[in-house]
Amino acid sequence: MDFALSEDQRILRDEITRFAENELNDDIAERDRGQTFSREQWDKCAEMGLAGLPVPEQYGGSGLDGLTTAIALEALGYGCRDGGLVFSLCAHLLACTVPIWKHGSDELKERYLPGLCAGTTIAVNAMTETTSGSDAFNMACRAVKDGNGYRINGTKIMSTNGPIADIVITYSQTDPEKGAYGGLTGFVLDAKTEGIRTDQKFEKMGLRTSMLGEVVFEDAYAPEEAMIGKVGGGTAIFTQSMEWERTLIAAAHLGTMRRLLEDCIAYARTRVSGEHTIGKHQAVSHKIVDMKIRLEAARNLTYCSAWNLDRSRTSAMASSMTKVFVSEALVQTALDAVQIHGGHGFLTETGVERILRDSIGGTLYSGTNEVQRNIVAGWLGL
Ligand SMILES: Cc1cc2nc3c(=O)[nH]c(=O)nc-3n(C[C@H](O)[C@H](O)[C@H](O)COP(=O)(O)OP(=O)(O)OC[C@H]3O[C@@H](n4cnc5c(N)ncnc54)[C@H](O)[C@@H]3O)c2cc1C
The missing domain is CATH 1.20.140.10 (Butyryl-CoA Dehydrogenase, subunit A, domain 3)
Incomplete structure (x- = not known):
């Protein structure tokens, strides 16, 4: 393994550092105090390509390999003093965009990846529940077959970007008997889907410029096409x-x-x-x-x-x-x-x-x- 930076990696690192130092560091103490997410700075990050670093160019990303993505995010963490903004962006990119890119159908990729990479669509990964955090796969959330799709019921808590999300990536029990091995399925849904609520916002000790909330599913309908990967593959x-x-x-x-x-x-x-x-x-x-x-x-x-x-x-x-x-x-x-x-x-x-x-x-x-x-x-x- 040779981790000496190539010329391209050095240029990328320096560009992101300069951008972050110049554009992302205003009013942080104020936003931290008020628990305010800055959509303006989010948009600037997206314009810099930070919301889609490893995603293939055909879907609007930069097609970077894992190591170069790390170098880019290190530069962002160095230049940007707003830890909440960096965290929100990482949660969006890594817990939400990556599973759609890696496992979504062509239709899901075409529908969601361009907006996710452009930052015009913000995503939340809703997994944790009140009674299942570390024991994440032992969740109560259920997706029950209904026609060609599923009805989802359950409450997810502590979900980063929840209160500002346009789409929700979530995991539910589709076969409780099988549990973690074949019983959990991933879905991606528009946050405005009937039966989904994302209005709760938690107050917290740090990362206060990143929004953390609940995602509640009350008979929310997920068509089969909303499934990420196969049934039971969550x-x-x-x-x-x-x-x-x-x-x-x-x-x-x-x-x-x-x-x-x-x-x-x-x-x-x-x-x-x-x-x-x-x-x-x-x-x-x-x-x-x-x-x-x-x-x-x-x-x-x-x-x-x-x-x-x-x-x-x-x-x-x-x-x-x-x-x-x-x-x-x-x-x-x-x-x-x-x-x-x-x-x-x-x-x-x-x-x-x-x-x-x-x-x-x-x-x-x-x-x-x-x-x-x-x-x-x-x-x-x-
Ligand atoms: C800032 C922040 C952002 C988050 N964002 C998201 C998000 O976007 N989406 C999402 O779904 N969740 C998110 N979470 C939730 C997070 O994933 C959970 O808080 C975490 O997994 C722990 O679960 P818990 O809080 O229920 O703690 P518990 O599971 O109740 O654990 C309590 C304590 O017991 C310990 N413990 C539990 N089980 C074991 C074990 N088997 N062995 C040893 N020790 C154990 C834990 O380490 C911990 O110290 C976020 C949390 C934070 C703080």
Whole structure:
């Protein structure tokens, strides 16, 4: 594996970084306080091609491989200080667009992918329920055969982009006796379908510019054509989408960690305490060195996992290891960044505390880190 960036990858990285730094960083503290999603900035990201990075060009995407997609998202995470916007975009692309691209019928791909890649259609992945989060496949939501389609009933919670979504990707029990192995099916439906409600909005500690809500199905009708893949094939489709999400959200985290590292170096070189700049205190410099080591290790793991996405039938172990390591590295780096900034790090105006709040979500969404460790343990035969 050679992860030296090609000329094209370098140009792409620099263009996205410049774009994000110039266009995406206004009023973040205000939007964070008000829990406001910026449609304007979403549209700008889409115009940059960020909503369809790996999707084939024939459907409006950029046709990038997994590694180049990671490099692009790392640049976005580096240049954009709005963690909620980056997360919303990643959820849309990885948990929603990827399963349609990988498993949808030609008709579904033609109907949905151009709008998803252009960002004119926003998608939500509705999986989690009140009684099934980590135990995701043990869901209560049912899709019962009705004529040529299905009637869906159930309530999905904590769904990213739910309150602003135009389409819903969801998974239901079509054969409860079979459960996870053959009993779950994926569907894609317009959010305005009769019997679907997406109006609930949850308040949360971080990622506050990303909207999180409920998706309620009350006898919502899904025609057979709305099925993603085959009946009973939902578990494999959802699992693959999570492998993409675990790997490539980590890529965006790399960018955030690099920015924190650079901000801390700059602060430690200029902030004076006593006769020295604080960077001369070993207690501070060692924290910064650890940030650097974590970033380099995280990047290797993430690039390896991203490279694997296009090459292997399963990226389960690599994506779970990446997700655990990088999300925890980000939390530790954000904690250290607050400490290095002293009391100023605790103030909203420096923006460091917001990154710490945002970082916690990474240990929970796409499956908690405990569940990721279970997956790796399984691959190790434990
Ligand atoms: C910011 C954010 C965005 C999200 N976006 C989405 C989304 O777009 N779509 C969606 O469907 N869901 C989404 N979720 C929900 C997320 O996937 C779930 O919160 C997560 O899977 C955990 O489920 P739970 O909250 O029910 O916790 P639980 O499953 O109740 O877990 C509680 C605790 O027990 C531990 N635990 C549970 N089972 C095990 C086990 N077998 N072994 C070891 N430990 C275990 C967990 O690790 C956790 O610490 C989002 C969550 C967050 C925080």
